[in-house]
Amino acid sequence: xxxxGNARDWQTRLRLWAAMAIGLNQLVVMAYYSLxxxxxxxxxxxxxxxxxxxxxxxxxxxxxxxHMSLGLWKLFRRNTLxxxxxxxxxxxxxxxxxxxxxPYNLAGIFVSTVFQIPQSYVDTLLLSFPDMAWRYIxxxxxxxxxxxxxxxxxxxxxxxxxxxxxxxxxxxxxxPLAAALGYWNGGSQLYQAYxxxxxxxxxxxHLLSAAQKAVLDQANLVDYLVFVGLYxxxxxxxxxxxxxxxxxxxxxxxxxxxHVMVLPATTVLEAxxxxxxxxxxxxxxxxxxxxxxxxxxxGMENLSAVGEREHKALQRIGAGTxxxxxxxxxxxxxxxxxxxxxxxxxxxxxxxxxxxxxxGRDVELAxxxxxxxxxxxxxxxxxxxxxxxxxxxxxxxxxxxxxAHGGQVDxxxxxxxxxxxxxxxxxxxxxLSAMRAASQMAANLxxxxxxxxxxxxxxxxxxxxxxxxxxxxGEVGFHDKKQVTIIGDTVNTASRLExxxxxxxxxxxxxxxxxxxxxxxxxxxPVAHVTLRGKTDEMRVYVIQDILTDVRALNETxxx
Ligand code: FES
Numbered sequence: 001x002x003x004x005g006n007a008r009d010w011q012t013r014l015r016l017w018a019a020m021a022i023g024l025n026q027l028v029v030m031a032y033y034s035l036x037x038x039x040x041x042x043x044x045x046x047x048x049x050x051x052x053x054x055x056x057x058x059x060x061x062x063x064x065x066x067h068m069s070l071g072l073w074k075l076f077r078r079n080t081l082x083x084x085x086x087x088x089x090x091x092x093x094x095x096x097x098x099x100x101x102x103p104y105n106l107a108g109i110f111v112s113t114v115f116q117i118p119q120s121y122v123d124t125l126l127l128s129f130p131d132m133a134w135r136y137i138x139x140x141x142x143x144x145x146x147x148x149x150x151x152x153x154x155x156x157x158x159x160x161x162x163x164x165x166x167x168x169x170x171x172x173x174x175x176p177l178a179a180a181l182g183y184w185n186g187g188s189q190l191y192q193a194y195x196x197x198x199x200x201x202x203x204x205x206h207l208l209s210a211a212q213k214a215v216l217d218q219a220n221l222v223d224y225l226v227f228v229g230l231y232x233x234x235x236x237x238x239x240x241x242x243x244x245x246x247x248x249x250x251x252x253x254x255x256x257x258x259h260v261m262v263l264p265a266t267t268v269l270e271a272x273x274x275x276x277x278x279x280x281x282x283x284x285x286x287x288x289x290x291x292x293x294x295x296x297x298x299g300m301e302n303l304s305a306v307g308e309r310e311h312k313a314l315q316r317i318g319a320g321t322x323x324x325x326x327x328x329x330x331x332x333x334x335x336x337x338x339x340x341x342x343x344x345x346x347x348x349x350x351x352x353x354x355x356x357x358x359x360g361r362d363v364e365l366a367x368x369x370x371x372x373x374x375x376x377x378x379x380x381x382x383x384x385x386x387x388x389x390x391x392x393x394x395x396x397x398x399x400x401x402x403x404a405h406g407g408q409v410d411x412x413x414x415x416x417x418x419x420x421x422x423x424x425x426x427x428x429x430x431x432l433s434a435m436r437a438a439s440q441m442a443a444n445l446x447x448x449x450x451x452x453x454x455x456x457x458x459x460x461x462x463x464x465x466x467x468x469x470x471x472x473x474g475e476v477g478f479h480d481k482k483q484v485t486i487i488g489d490t491v492n493t494a495s496r497l498e499x500x501x502x503x504x505x506x507x508x509x510x511x512x513x514x515x516x517x518x519x520x521x522x523x524x525x526p527v528a529h530v531t532l533r534g535k536t537d538e539m540r541v542y543v544i545q546d547i548l549t550d551v552r553a554l555n556e557t558x559x560x
Contacts (some may be wrong), residue, residue: 011070018067021148025060026143027171028053030179033140036125036186037178040203043121043186057112061105068098072230074401074531076238079266080274084284087176090149095141098227100139104128110216117206122190126205129187137180144176153284167461251302251331256339265304268294268326268338280342282474285327287313288362291342291487292326296371299336303329311453342476364427365420366434366468366514367490368407369498370398370441372415373461379415386455391415394460397448398441405437416498420471420486431468431518435551438464438508442547464547465498466510496532497541508544508551526552 008500019052028050035042047054071094083091111117111127128136151168155161190254193199209215240241249261253271260275269292283289287309303324306314310328311525326340372394379387398417399409406429420428442462447457469490476485497509509530515522529538544550 008213011074014187015067015070015074016154018070019147020044021060021063022067023147025056025063026147026209027175030140033136033180033186033345034175034178036121036182036184038182040121040125040186043124045213046077047121057105057108061109064101064105068094068108071293072234076234076241078238079242079270082273086149086153087284090146090153090355091221093146094151095231097139097142097146099224100135100142102223102227104132104135104139106217106219106223107132110219112213114215115208115212119210120203121186122199122203122205124451125183125187125190126194126207129191133184133187136183140176140180144172148172242355251333252335253331254298254335254337262331264332265330267328267330268292268303268324268336271331272326272340279340280328280476281327282472283327287325287518289474289487290314290319290325291472291474291476293319293323293341294338295341296322296324297337297339299334300324301401302332302334302336304332362470363423363473364430364469365422365471365473365486365490366427366430366466366492366517367471367486368402368417368419368421368438369465369494370417370419370438371463371501373463373501375415375460378456378458390452390456390460393448393452394445397444401440401444402437405433405440407433407437411483416522418486418491418495422468423473427468427517428519432520433513434466434468434514435510435518435520438466438510439547440552442507442551446548461503462507463498464508464510465494465496465500466508466514467494467497468514469493492534493532493539496534500530500532500541504545506543506545507547508542510542510544512540512542522551 032043032046035046058459068495069416071091075091107128111123117127148169151172151300152165155164155168190199190205191202194205199205233523245263247262249262251262251266251271253260253262253268253275255272255275255277257274258277260271260277262271262274266274267285269279269281269285271277280291281289282291285292290313292315300322306324307328308327313325314323323341326338379390394415395412395417402409402417402421405421406425407419410418410420412418412531421434425433441464445460445462449456452460467490469488471486471490473484473486473489476483476487495509497511500509501507512527525542525544527540528543530541531538
């Protein structure tokens with residue numbers, strides 16, 4: 001049985017650790033070759049400065065072998081080759097690399113251990129120049145592109161990634177470019193000097209003899225044959241496995257109006273892809289965004305157990321016991337009936353393009369939920385025209401305040417408002433702006449109530465919940481009903497904090513984290529310990545009865 005579930009987790013981790021080791025080594029090697037743009041002496045000084053580092057070659061070769069093996073194994077065990085373009089490009093570049101990288105590493109091993117040739121910068125450059133120069137340059141460019149896609153795929157949902165992205169792209173683009181140019185520059189200069197016989201006596205290269213070259217050529221040929229054979233075996237073996245397994249497709253995943261027969265240990269998301277069933281998966285199946293979540297209508301016992309990663313994600317959104325993440329839940333046997341809870345866009349090809357928001361990203365934001373107290377009952381006694389007029393007056397006044405404080409209205413929900421702060425700022429600004437906006441909203445509500453006195457003599461009452469944390473910002477919806485929105489535990493928490501106002505008769509409930517990040521002193525208010533619906537841990541909050549009385553000081557309070 002092909003290992004799945006948690007085995008996938010550790011294999012992925014191992015592959016990433018190996019990739020990091022290879023990446024680190026490539027940074028050093030590329031920095032070394034980049035110095036060819038400066039001078040041969042600079043290369044030599046760099047080589048000498050790193051001293052024993054170069055003896056770590058076998059460790060990095062082992063990491064390379066591990067990374068390649070796990071990558072090929074992952075490819076073999078895939079039940080479908082349907083994948084996003086970026087992933088296909090990364091795999092294609094990775095498959096190309098052994099034809100360039102392995103001969104290069106083999107040459108290094110043969111030269112230093114079998115032929116016992118010393119490795120000065122002259123040797124490093126002239127041993128492969130000019131015959132194998134194309135190989136090093138192509139290899140460098142491909143490594144850079146492969147790494148860039150990989151780093152983006154792994155880190156793109158990290159909150160800090162948008163800030164670090166430019167640096168990462170610059171390093172993975174400019175360093176390989178500099179290494180290729182440095183290699184070419186240093187190599188061609190030395191080669192010309194060597195041909196002209198003007199190389200200093202100290203720089204005399206230890207060139208390979210014809211016999212040694214023949215050995216290397218043979219090693220390269222073996223490498224090509226090994227990898228061509230390996231790939232042929234891999235794809236043929238995979239095709240055979242899928243063919244033989246056809247009769248073993250004993251798991252039936254049912255969707256509303258469709259079903260897919262799959263092999264045991266196929267995830268529900270893979271089943272959706274195999275069956276061409278549209279399925280939201282903003283994080284690309286990494287168990288982070290929860291947009292692939294499904295309600296399991298039948299056959300929960302036929303799914304794999306909830307793993308650690310899935311458990312954390314489900315806990316974050318306070319999911320019920322009938323909810324699973326499609327990208328993590330594997331069908332084991334029998335029939336499983338699921339209903340995807342978020343609808344992806346299936347028709348608009350334009351919407352399939354991976355924009356920053358359609359892919360989704362993790363960001364840290366201050367999230368505000370605001371709701372009109374008792375408005376449902378109140379609206380029942382009003383003409384619809386009056387309800388619309390009151391709501392629009394209220395939304396306009398509150399929306400203006402939110403935007404004036406750098407926030408964004410995510411959506412209006414009935415008489416509620418979901419807004420967030422801090423998309424372009426730091427956490428402190430986000431929280432301070434949200435607190436100030438809340439205070440101003442309370443003040444403006446008095447003015448709105450006064451204006452509406454003819455249709456609403458009793459005035460409007462407001463409840464606000466405020467929390468700070470990670471959210472996923474992404475495009476969600478269907479056809480032209482798509483919109484950028486925030487989802488995640490922080491949003492749920494803000495909503496539940498807002499709902500607490502009903503119980504406590506307060507005007508705002510704000511987590512202590514928001515106040516602390518804003519650098520505000522609200523020590524004149526007691527800290528309450530509350531357990532929110534769907535949570536087990538206690539949370540520390542300030543319950544503010546009257547924003548204009550208790551937090552008016554906010555507008556005069558100087559940040560600490
Ligand atoms: S696709 Fe993101 S959690 Fe499953």
